[in-house]
Amino acid sequence: MTTPEAASGGRLPLEGATPADRQSLIRGARLGTLVLNGLGAFGLLAAVGFFAPRWLTYLITMSAGHGLVSLGIVCLMRGGVVPFGQGMVFAIGGYTAALLFNKLGFSDALGLALAGGVLATLIALPFAPLLARYRGIFFAMLTLALSMVTYGLGMKLDVLGGSDGFNVGRATVFGWRPPDAQVGYVLYLVTVGVATVLALLARVYFDSTRGLVTLATRDNELRVEYLGGSVRQAMMINFLIAALCGGIGGALVVLSLGHIEPQFSYWTTSGEFVFVAILAGWQSVAAVFVASMVLEVVRSFSSAYFPNTWQLALGLFLLFVIRFLPRGIGSLWIGRKR
Amino acid sequence: MSDAALLEAQGVGKRFGAVVAAADINIGVRAGERVSLIGSNGAGKTTFVNMITGYLKPDAGHIRFDGRDITALHPRTIVGLGVARSFQIPQLFGELSVLDNMLVASACQGTHMSYTKAARDAAAVARTEALLQRFALTEHRERRVSELPGGVRKLLDIAMALTVRPKLLLLDEPTSGVSAEEKFPMMDTIMAALGSQRDTTVLFVEHDMDIVERYAERVIAFYSGRIIADDVPAQALATDDVRRYVTGELLQE
Numbered sequence: 001m002t003t004p005e006a007a008s009g010g011r012l013p014l015e016g017a018t019p020a021d022r023q024s025l026i027r028g029a030r031l032g033t034l035v036l037n038g039l040g041a042f043g044l045l046a047a048v049g050f051f052a053p054r055w056l057t058y059l060i061t062m063s064a065g066h067g068l069v070s071l072g073i074v075c076l077m078r079g080g081v082v083p084f085g086q087g088m089v090f091a092i093g094g095y096t097a098a099l100l101f102n103k104l105g106f107s108d109a110l111g112l113a114l115a116g117g118v119l120a121t122l123i124a125l126p127f128a129p130l131l132a133r134y135r136g137i138f139f140a141m142l143t144l145a146l147s148m149v150t151y152g153l154g155m156k157l158d159v160l161g162g163s164d165g166f167n168v169g170r171a172t173v174f175g176w177r178p179p180d181a182q183v184g185y186v187l188y189l190v191t192v193g194v195a196t197v198l199a200l201l202a203r204v205y206f207d208s209t210r211g212l213v214t215l216a217t218r219d220n221e222l223r224v225e226y227l228g229g230s231v232r233q234a235m236m237i238n239f240l241i242a243a244l245c246g247g248i249g250g251a252l253v254v255l256s257l258g259h260i261e262p263q264f265s266y267w268t269t270s271g272e273f274v275f276v277a278i279l280a281g282w283q284s285v286a287a288v289f290v291a292s293m294v295l296e297v298v299r300s301f302s303s304a305y306f307p308n309t310w311q312l313a314l315g316l317f318l319l320f321v322i323r324f325l326p327r328g329i330g331s332l333w334i335g336r337k338r
Numbered sequence: 339m340s341d342a343a344l345l346e347a348q349g350v351g352k353r354f355g356a357v358v359a360a361a362d363i364n365i366g367v368r369a370g371e372r373v374s375l376i377g378s379n380g381a382g383k384t385t386f387v388n389m390i391t392g393y394l395k396p397d398a399g400h401i402r403f404d405g406r407d408i409t410a411l412h413p414r415t416i417v418g419l420g421v422a423r424s425f426q427i428p429q430l431f432g433e434l435s436v437l438d439n440m441l442v443a444s445a446c447q448g449t450h451m452s453y454t455k456a457a458r459d460a461a462a463v464a465r466t467e468a469l470l471q472r473f474a475l476t477e478h479r480e481r482r483v484s485e486l487p488g489g490v491r492k493l494l495d496i497a498m499a500l501t502v503r504p505k506l507l508l509l510d511e512p513t514s515g516v517s518a519e520e521k522f523p524m525m526d527t528i529m530a531a532l533g534s535q536r537d538t539t540v541l542f543v544e545h546d547m548d549i550v551e552r553y554a555e556r557v558i559a560f561y562s563g564r565i566i567a568d569d570v571p572a573q574a575l576a577t578d579d580v581r582r583y584v585t586g587e588l589l590q591e
Binding site for chain 1: 391413414417418422423429430431432433434438439441442443445446447451452453454455456457458459460462498501502
């Protein structure tokens with residue numbers, strides 16, 4: 001990612017500026033750089049998707065949707081906790097989009113994605129103060145318990161389609177219903193666009209003062225409290241951000257998949273999100289989506305060419321990453337500075 | 339120096355099972371004072387510091403700071419009132435750089451916490467740079483804290499405490515683990531960084547009596563959770579109780 005100075009050709013007009021003007025110029029340049037990076041990434045992916053075969057755009061769509069859930073996990077990992085139950089918010093987002101579509105006839109893809117994220121956040125809200133008190137395996141198992149309760153509800157409640165789940169029709173975009181030939185690409189653009197926006201927001205958050213305090217919390221909670229920071233508040237906020245990302249990811253995946261089932265909340269699904277987060281590391285936002293793509297590719301090709309052994313391939317790959325890139329693949333380009 | 343007591347402990351007591359860590363402690367510290375807390379290991383010095391900062395709650399008595407009862411307050415609230423501390427074993431963020439440690443300290447003050455404002459914002463960096471310079475830490479600015487030598491970590495620990503611009507600064511053994519030749523330069527650095535304005539009242543726990551004599555204006559000596567001396571250094575260190583229970587001079591005789 002380019003720096004503000006580099007983005008302005010290395011010549012920010014700082015000489016002679018007052019400190020306030022200087023601040024404003026640097027902030028403006030930083031924001032401009034970020035937006036340019038985002039637009040560039042989206043433009044590139046849009047072009048790639050236009051020419052790519054359908055199976056590839058589908059893989060990238062799934063990677064972006066699933067990657068959003070793992071992005072939420074990375075938010076929590078930066079504070080020192082790893083949830084084993086993000087399948088819960090993934091499923092809530094998916095069921096919200098599917099039910100709104102099927103029961104209320106609301107079909108706008110962006111609206112459904114937002115609704116999925118908001119409802120997942122609202123459901124996570126009452127649990128946030130409780131979870132913010134736990135660390136390590138206790139935090140992980142509590143989130144796992146919540147996701148398994150969601151799985152149980154999905155299996156038993158008729159309104160959620162029981163163990164078979166139910167199908168979801170074709171989404172619209174701002175009232176436009178894409179034709180058959182274009183629907184995959186349109187949903188690809190929506191998913192990649194939403195993922196790009198959330199990735200940029202995540203970068204801003206990670207680089208912010210709150211983002212830095214979250215990193216410090218992972219290192220030394222006691223000192224954060226003795227400096228006047230609230231560790232519990234930081235944990236709660238990260239949990240809610242993770243819920244928002246997971247819910248949006250769930251909704252987007254359901255719209256492209258056209259189907260929702262309780263498996264969305266099963267512990268193995270949550271495990272895959274953790275796998276991606278560990279693969280990515282906690283330094284780079286882009287790495288989350290790269291790792292998510294790696295998982296989808298390994299899963300797809302292993303399933304096609306080595307049936308029933310893709311978990312083996314995945315396990316070996318994770319072992320390799322933990323051994324040689326303990327800070328995740330993001331450390332390949334972020335380095336060891338944070 | 340003001341006559342009004344900035345910190346007041348009234349009848350403070352604390353037990354850990356059968357061990358008396360504090361018994362009827364009554365202390366008043368005026369704004370601007372430089373006070374040293376001395377005593378042998380287990381005498382109750384750190385327990386007293388922990389009670390002031392809210393880490394431990396007293397079993398009896400009250401602690402007032404700046405006219406407000408802080409006995410039952412959360413450590414974070416007490417920090418907000420203007421009490422900061424450093425630790426005997428420096429409590430730092432080992433994975434972050436020196437500058438980032440300082441920026442965390444700065445960000446933890448409510449007004450600087452933001453979801454969008456960059457942590458390495460030029461204004462925030464400039465604020466912390468000044469403090470880094472006062473503590474002679476500028477050359478270590480981008481080094482990871484886990485790679486720093488002990489003395490530098492101690493200084494950083496104290497510099498971070500000062501970031502919150504405290505009215506009361508508690509230093510828990512600021513020179514422990516530092517070599518004999520580094521102790522005085524280190525204390526000189528700390529005192530110089532505090533400045534001559536006396537805006538910050540300092541209580542420091544110390545075992546080295548040379549340090550106490552040179553840098554303290556008042557000495558409070560603890561033994562078995564009780565105060566056995568409270569005077570200017572020359573007087574306090576000359577009392578029989580201090581010579582017997584703290585410095586051990588009478589035992590040697």
